[in-house]
Amino acid sequence: xxxxxxxxxxxxxxxxxxxxxxxxxxxxxxxxxxxxNDSSSLLHAELKIKxxxxxxxxxxxxxxxxxxxxxxxxxxxxxxxxxxTLVRITLxxxxxxxxxxxxVKVQVFDSVSNSCLDTFFHIRAPWRSDFQLVSSDSIIExxxxxxxxxxxxxxxxxxxxxxxxxxxxxxNAQVISTLTIPSxxxxxxxxxxxxxxxPRTILESQVRFQVYVVDSLxxxxxxxxxxxxxxxxxxxxxxxxGLQQLTIESGLFLLEKKMYHFHEAxxxxxxDKGDLQFxxxxxxxxxxxxxxxxxxTLGFVGKKARLLFGQLSDxxxxxxxxxxxxxxxxxxxxxxxxxxxxLRNDKTVYTNNSFLFYTRHQQRSFRFLHQLAIDFDKIxxxxxxxxxxxxxxxxxxxFTVKAIFAAGVEEFKKRRVFHSGDLGIGLGAxxxxxxxxxxxxxxxxxxxxxxxGINKGLRNYQLDIRRIFKKYSTGxxxxxxxxxxxxxxxxxxxxxxxxxxxxxxxxRFSLHKATYHFSLSGGHFRQVGLTAGQLDQYLFLDKxxxxxxxxxxxxxxxxxxxxxxxxxxxKEIWFTNTSxxxxxxRGGVKGFFVRQPILSDSTVKVLVRNVETMILSxxxxxxFLKRIPVSLRYTISKSLYDKTxxxxxxxxxxxxxxxSNWQIQCNGTVPLTTTTANQAVLASFPYVTLSLQKAIxxxxxxxxxxxxxxxxVFEDVNSNGAYDLGEPRLRGIRFAVNHLRxxxxxxxxxxISNTNAGPYxxxxxxxxxxxxxxxxxxxxxxxxxxxxxxxxxFRKGHAIGGLVKFDLDPYSRKQITPExxxxxxxxxxxxKFSTLTDTTGKFYIKLPAGVYSVSLNETSFTGPIRPVVxxxxxxxxxxxxxxxxxxxxEKRREIRLRNH
Numbered sequence: 001x002x003x004x005x006x007x008x009x010x011x012x013x014x015x016x017x018x019x020x021x022x023x024x025x026x027x028x029x030x031x032x033x034x035x036x037n038d039s040s041s042l043l044h045a046e047l048k049i050k051x052x053x054x055x056x057x058x059x060x061x062x063x064x065x066x067x068x069x070x071x072x073x074x075x076x077x078x079x080x081x082x083x084x085t086l087v088r089i090t091l092x093x094x095x096x097x098x099x100x101x102x103x104v105k106v107q108v109f110d111s112v113s114n115s116c117l118d119t120f121f122h123i124r125a126p127w128r129s130d131f132q133l134v135s136s137d138s139i140i141e142x143x144x145x146x147x148x149x150x151x152x153x154x155x156x157x158x159x160x161x162x163x164x165x166x167x168x169x170x171x172n173a174q175v176i177s178t179l180t181i182p183s184x185x186x187x188x189x190x191x192x193x194x195x196x197x198x199p200r201t202i203l204e205s206q207v208r209f210q211v212y213v214v215d216s217l218x219x220x221x222x223x224x225x226x227x228x229x230x231x232x233x234x235x236x237x238x239x240x241x242g243l244q245q246l247t248i249e250s251g252l253f254l255l256e257k258k259m260y261h262f263h264e265a266x267x268x269x270x271x272d273k274g275d276l277q278f279x280x281x282x283x284x285x286x287x288x289x290x291x292x293x294x295x296x297t298l299g300f301v302g303k304k305a306r307l308l309f310g311q312l313s314d315x316x317x318x319x320x321x322x323x324x325x326x327x328x329x330x331x332x333x334x335x336x337x338x339x340x341x342x343l344r345n346d347k348t349v350y351t352n353n354s355f356l357f358y359t360r361h362q363q364r365s366f367r368f369l370h371q372l373a374i375d376f377d378k379i380x381x382x383x384x385x386x387x388x389x390x391x392x393x394x395x396x397x398x399f400t401v402k403a404i405f406a407a408g409v410e411e412f413k414k415r416r417v418f419h420s421g422d423l424g425i426g427l428g429a430x431x432x433x434x435x436x437x438x439x440x441x442x443x444x445x446x447x448x449x450x451x452x453g454i455n456k457g458l459r460n461y462q463l464d465i466r467r468i469f470k471k472y473s474t475g476x477x478x479x480x481x482x483x484x485x486x487x488x489x490x491x492x493x494x495x496x497x498x499x500x501x502x503x504x505x506x507x508r509f510s511l512h513k514a515t516y517h518f519s520l521s522g523g524h525f526r527q528v529g530l531t532a533g534q535l536d537q538y539l540f541l542d543k544x545x546x547x548x549x550x551x552x553x554x555x556x557x558x559x560x561x562x563x564x565x566x567x568x569x570x571k572e573i574w575f576t577n578t579s580x581x582x583x584x585x586r587g588g589v590k591g592f593f594v595r596q597p598i599l600s601d602s603t604v605k606v607l608v609r610n611v612e613t614m615i616l617s618x619x620x621x622x623x624f625l626k627r628i629p630v631s632l633r634y635t636i637s638k639s640l641y642d643k644t645x646x647x648x649x650x651x652x653x654x655x656x657x658x659x660s661n662w663q664i665q666c667n668g669t670v671p672l673t674t675t676t677a678n679q680a681v682l683a684s685f686p687y688v689t690l691s692l693q694k695a696i697x698x699x700x701x702x703x704x705x706x707x708x709x710x711x712x713v714f715e716d717v718n719s720n721g722a723y724d725l726g727e728p729r730l731r732g733i734r735f736a737v738n739h740l741r742x743x744x745x746x747x748x749x750x751x752i753s754n755t756n757a758g759p760y761x762x763x764x765x766x767x768x769x770x771x772x773x774x775x776x777x778x779x780x781x782x783x784x785x786x787x788x789x790x791x792x793x794f795r796k797g798h799a800i801g802g803l804v805k806f807d808l809d810p811y812s813r814k815q816i817t818p819e820x821x822x823x824x825x826x827x828x829x830x831x832k833f834s835t836l837t838d839t840t841g842k843f844y845i846k847l848p849a850g851v852y853s854v855s856l857n858e859t860s861f862t863g864p865i866r867p868v869v870x871x872x873x874x875x876x877x878x879x880x881x882x883x884x885x886x887x888x889x890e891k892r893r894e895i896r897l898r899n900h
Contacts, residue, residue, distance in 0.1 A: 027051075033101065034123045036093055042072070043123060047087040047106065063089060064105035068097030068125065068187060096187030097125035099160035125160040125186075132156040133213060133221045134189075142198075143743070144231040149196040151211060151225060155181070156189040167194055168212040176209065198227065206741065230734065230743040237754040242705035243697040244269045245661075251691030254668075260284055262691075269700055274302030279310075304330045312342050317386060317453040318375040320354040321346065334362040352377035367392040373408075373453070381414030384452030388426075398435070404428030404445070410452035424451030426458075439466040439475075458483050472511040477521075479504040482528045501528045506540075516547040525562065538564035538573075556581040573597050573607065587620040612640035617650075628655045635669075647672040661695035706754040708787040711735070711762060713748045715773060716793035719850045719877055721829060723791045730773070730794055734765040741765075759783050762790065773797065776848050795848035798876040800825065802854075802884040804841040806865070809890045814865075822860070826853045849877045854884060864891040 027050045036043045047061070061077040072090040091104070103120040110116070135153035142149055157163045163186075167179040179194045198207070207227045214220045237243065246267040253260050266279040277299035284293070297310030306328035313321045324342035331337070340356045358371040369390040376383045386408025393401045406426035410419070426447035433440045445460040459482040466475035480503045506523015522541040540562040547555040561576040580591040592615040598608040619633035633650040648671040655664045668688035713730045714723050729748025734741070737760055742750040760782050764775040773794040780792060804818050818841030825833040827850045835845040855871035868887045876882050 034121065036097070036123065036125050041093045043069075043091045043093065045089045045091070045104070045121065045123075047089055049085040049087065049108065051084060059085075060109045061087060062107040062109065064107075065091055066098075066102035066104065066123070068094050069104070069123065070094060091123065093125055094187065095158060096185075097160055098162075098186045099125050099127040127160060129159040129161055129163070129215065129217050129219065130157075131163055131165070131184075131213070131215060131219070131221060132158050133211065133223050135211070135223055135225065137225065139226050139228055141228045141230060141741075144229050144234065147198045149198065149227060151194040151196055151209075152191065153194075153211065153223070154189050154191055155184065155213065157184040157186050160186050162186065164216045166214055167192065168214075169194060169196055170210045170212055171207065196227075206739070228741050230741045231750065231752075232743055232745040233751045233753070234740065234742075235753040236756070237706050238697065239699035240704050240706045240708070240754050241699035241701055242270075242703075244700050246696045246698045247693060248696065249691055249693040251689060253687070253689040255687055256685050267698070271703075274300055274305070276300050277308075306330075306338075312340065314340055314342055314354060314356065315454065316340075316356060316371070317373040317388065317455070318352065318354045318384065319350065319454060320344075320352055320375070321350040322353070336360040347379065351379040352382065365394050367394070375452070381412060383411040383413065385409050386424075386452050398433065400432050402428075402430045406447070406451070406455075408452045410450065410456075419450035422450040424448040424456075426451050426455060428460075437468050439468060440464070454483075456483070466508075471513060472509070474507070474509045476507055477505065477523075480528075502526065503528055504540075515549075516545070518546075519544045536564075538562045552585045554583045556583075573610075586622060587618070589616070589618040591616050614638050614640065619650075624653070628653055645673065663693040663695075665689075665691045665693070707757060707784055709737075709752040709755060709760060709782075709784055710787075710789045711737075711742075711744075711750055711792060712789060713744050713792045713794065716776065716795050716849075719795060719848070721776070721793060723793070733794075736763045736765055737761070755784070757784050762792065764792070774846065774848060795850070796880070797846055798849050798879070799844060799846045799881050800852065800854060800874055800876060800884065801842070801844040801881065802886065804837050804843070804856075804886045804888065806841075807887055807889040808865075809892055812890055814890070816865070822857045824855050824857065826855075827851065847876065851875045851877065856886060861888065865889070866891075 034043060034045055049059070058078065063071045063075050063077070065071055065075075069091045072092055077087060089104075089106075101122040101124045103122055105118070105120045108117040108119075133153055133155060135151075137152055140149050140151070151169060155165065163181075163184045165181040165184070167181065168175050169177040176199070177194060177196050179192070181190070181192070184190055194211070196209075206229070208224060209227065210222055210224050212220060212222050244267055246265065249264045251262050253262075260283075262281070262283040264279065264281040266277075269276040269278070277297070279295075279297045281295050282293050295311045297308070299308040299310075300306070306326075308326040310323065311321075312324045312326060320342045322342045322344040324340065326338070326340045328336065328338035337359050339358065340354075342354050344351050344353055352375050355374040356371065357373075358369065360367070360369050362368070367390075369388075369392070371388040373386050373388070374384070386406060388406040389404070391403045395401075404427065408424050408426075409421060410424070412420040424447065426445070428443075428445040430443040431441065441462070441464040443460065443462040445455075445458055447455045447458040449457040451457070459480065461478070461480040463478040464475065465477075466473055482501055503526040504523060506521060508519070508521040510519040511517065520541075520543045522539070524537065525540045526537040540560070542560045544558040545556070549555065557578075557580050559576060559578040561574065561578070563572060563574040574595070575597055576593065576595045578593045580589075582588050582590075592613075594611075594613045596611045598611060615635060615637045617633050617635040619631060621629065621631045624630045630653045631651065635648045635650060637646045638644070639646075648669055650667075650669040652667040653665070656662070666689070668686065670686045670688075712723065713733050715728045715730060716722075717727050718724065729744075731744050731746050731748055733744045733748075735744075735750065736742075737752065740752070742752075744750050762780040762782070764778050774797050776793045776795060780790065782788065782790060802823075804821050804823075806816055806818060808814065808816070817839065819837055819839045821837040821841070821843075823835050823837065823843050823845075825835075825845065825847060827833075827848075833845060833847060833852075835843050837843045852874050853871055854874050856867050858870060861867055865888050868889055872884045874882045874884060
């Protein structure tokens with residue numbers, strides 16, 4: 001037997017050795033570097049196996065694709081061929097396939113000789129960059145005291161290249177949080193937790209954010225989410241009283257190397273009946289440092305009344321400045337009564353006390369004004385009394401007429417005046433007529449020199465004629481004005497206005513278009529009430545030009561010039577005041593030229609000199625740190641008569657903080673060169689002002705404006721609908737009150753402090769923290785008119801079920817189904833519930849614990865089919881479930897037996 005086994009082994013070895021010698025290694029042919037098509041997920045490769053000698057042996061091919069590829073038909077292929085073989089390899093591209101060249105390993109195994117032939121070829125996926133965001137949490141709930149949160153979402157690289165990403169969390173356009181992701185391989189995904197710190201300025205109950213993710217190629221994906229803040233205690237307003245804004249301002253200013261200060265506080269209190277105004281200011285300026293010291297002003301503005309207390313001034317008929325009261329009453333829309341009473345607080349300039357009473361009313365198209373003014377000055381011994389009446393007739397908008405009559409008496413106790421105690425009369429009239437192409441106006445006022453007040457000796461005559469065309473107008477005018485009050489003398493050479501002690505006549509022309517305007521007036525000017533230092537008469541020309549260029553550049557030129565024909569030392573005198581202003585988007589330049597004659601103050605006019613000054617001031621506006629507006633200017637001035645050049649720089653900046661209500665302003669001018677003695681003294685010293693302003697919210701203690709709403713949530717154990725001592729309070733119950741979200745605290749309460757009066761809807765939200773309890777009322781609506789405590793009761797979940805069945809007559813032909821039958825439930829408080837039966841006649845409803853009357857709808861069963869018992873009393877206070885059964889029975893028909 002041993003010899004037979006040895007012989008068999010030798011024969012088998014010879015056969016295998018002979019087979020090995022007869023097998024010839026195959027030769028492989030394939031195409032390297034195959035790239036997949038983006039339109040298909042399959043990649044096809046052909047592997048040709050060529051044998052030098054045909055053989056009947058078995059071969060197997062093992063395919064090892066790179067990550068992201070999967071062979072179709074398996075990774076091992078077997079075949080038995082005696083000639084050349086063509087093997088087709090199909091690879092399926094998955095989301096993990098990359099766009100870089102990766103080898104596909106191929107191994108050919110010989111089953112006889114156990115030999116192996118290794119080779120490989122390269123493939124790659126098409127280049128593609130894409131990613132996806134997946135979020136399961138669209139709402140993040142936070143407690144009111146928590147400001148930190150984490151936004152959770154998945155980022156999936158759906159491309160074939162490695163991805164680099166940046167994550168932004170935005171609220172509107174403001175970036176709240178950022179996160180950088182260095183690398184994610186193709187097909188991979190990562191779970192991200194992006195930290196989020198809520199700004200302190202965000203106080204809303206629900207805040208909407210947006211996750212914005214951008215890759216290295218600036219491709220972006222977004223998705224929204226909301227942060228819901230649940231409050232256990234919320235203070236809507238800082239105080240239960242209404243808040244008013246109190247503005248406090250303090251500042252310093254440097255002038256002539258001396259430092260001065262000013263302070264002011266003001267507020268406006270709103271109420272249903274009117275607004276209350278308050279202001280207090282003090283300013284230290286001048287040699288005595290008492291320009292305005294401790295000035296207090298109080299005012300009230302209502303619908304039918306207007307009151308003002310404090311520092312007042314008036315120039316209606318007499319100049320007055322001091323402490324006083326102003327009253328205005330409007331009993332009807334066409335009536336007005338009032339007065340102003342001012343007592344002096346200065347013994348140097350305004351030493352008079354004045355009282356003014358007036359009434360104004362309207363009758364149809366006539367308007368009447370009556371005034372009584374009294375002024376007395378004990379220090380100077382002057383006393384004035386006058387009455388003033390006006391009648392204004394508005395027949396139409398195109399034609400108006402006004403008439404004035406006044407009378408008064410002025411007495412002088414400490415000096416002799418020729419008209420002391422004489423009656424003074426004042427008369428006046430004016431009219432205006434507007435026609436389609438013409439406009440005519442006239443005014444005349446005449447007051448005697450014995451008339452008291454600022455209109456003493458006033459002569460005022462005006463006449464205007466204007467012709468109106470489509471784009472321009474032209475006309476003639478005449479002005480005459482004379483007053484005998486010495487403080488109203490006109491200063492002609494300053495060119496501020498021609499208003500007092502003058503006679504002026506001439507023409508005017510104006511042109512207006514979309515991009516420019518032009519106005520010109522000129523004529524003859526004559527001084528009235530002439531002094532020795534003024535010209536008696538001259539010709540004047542006043543012109544103004546405005547031009548808009550390219551929507552960003554604007555040019556404004558104005559000039560007031562005059563020439564006198566009165567020769568002084570053989571020369572004509574002319575003067576001018578010309579200004580130029582050119583503005584563009586962030587800057588501009590201003591220029592001035594002034595020529596002013598200086599005359600000797602004597603009876604014979606002698607020209608001392610002509611003062612000519614030219615000023616050029618370019619300026620530039622910009623924002624520092626994107627928040628602070630800054631304006632810089634450089635000024636160079638040259639005096640032509642003495643060739644003096646002065647230079648200076650000016651600046652102004654302003655900072656406003658909307659959050660903290662701070663406002664800072666700083667303005668100043670710093671000279672670079674000093675002036676000579678005959679020039680302005682102020683140009684030799686820097687002038688700087690600095691003011692700080694702060695708005696503070698302070699409560700008004702007159703009346704409560706806001707109230708407190710407190711909600712207590714409890715389990716109604718005995719189902720009496722009231723909170724009893726010992727009944728458990730429920731914590732963790734979520735509520736929505738109007739647009740706010742709340743959560744009950746450890747004692748089952750949440751509070752809204754200092755909130756507005758009005759309706760509030762308190763709704764218990766789903767997902768109660770206490771299982772097995774249901775609210776008696778899901779929604780509770782109240783009208784908050786005072787501070788209030790609201791009780792909301794929950795009860796254990798109970799249910800009532802049952803069955804509705806029919807007992808029909810055996811001979812009945814009716815087809816009745818027990819579905820959609822209405823079942824009514826009424827508790828002891830009268831609250832109603834209802835449900836419907838299903839196709840089998842069953843019903844089921846969850847109810848709060850209590851005693852219920854369960855009944856069918858009686859009006860539905862008035863025919864032959866009626867319930868045996870129409871209602872049941874069901875008690876589910878102790879039992880969680882009760883079953884009842886309704887039987888509907890059809891009336892039986894009588895059976896008659898006949899005798900045969």
